[in-house]
Amino acid sequence: MSRSSCVALFMCFFLPATLAVAGPSDVIQVSERGDIQDASTLDRAIALLSESVSECVQRKTASPDKCFCLYPQELSTVRKTYEVTIKMHPAWANHVITYVQDAKTHALSLRGLKEQLQKTCPGGS
Numbered sequence: 001m002s003r004s005s006c007v008a009l010f011m012c013f014f015l016p017a018t019l020a021v022a023g024p025s026d027v028i029q030v031s032e033r034g035d036i037q038d039a040s041t042l043d044r045a046i047a048l049l050s051e052s053v054s055e056c057v058q059r060k061t062a063s064p065d066k067c068f069c070l071y072p073q074e075l076s077t078v079r080k081t082y083e084v085t086i087k088m089h090p091a092w093a094n095h096v097i098t099y100v101q102d103a104k105t106h107a108l109s110l111r112g113l114k115e116q117l118q119k120t121c122p123g124g125s
Helices: 003-014 033-059 064-070 072-088 110-118
Strands: 027-029 096-101 104-109
Touching: 033 064, 033 072, 033 096, 033 104, 064 072, 072 110, 096 110, 104 110
Parallel strands: 027 096
Antiparallel strands: 096 104
């Protein structure tokens, strides 16, 4: 499964549909090199978790909404990366962040990610 398919699967199963309801004022387009790097770092952490979650879903190891709990290390990395990103860019909280990298447009719903990361997994993760 390609990286973009994994991210799409993660977005479909695990993040609320905040992109669909985001208005223009909810979208922040970043273009500075450092900002793009910060958004890309978070995007990569999500993609790594997504790859594991995709395998879980394909193997039917657990229900799609529970699969992300089976990867506590990757989930912890996403949580920590999210926290660092918000500390560095507090204005990004509760917004959709878009950026262009390698001629591709990327979008991150930090509101949706925040909501997902607040959910607890069995065992407290």
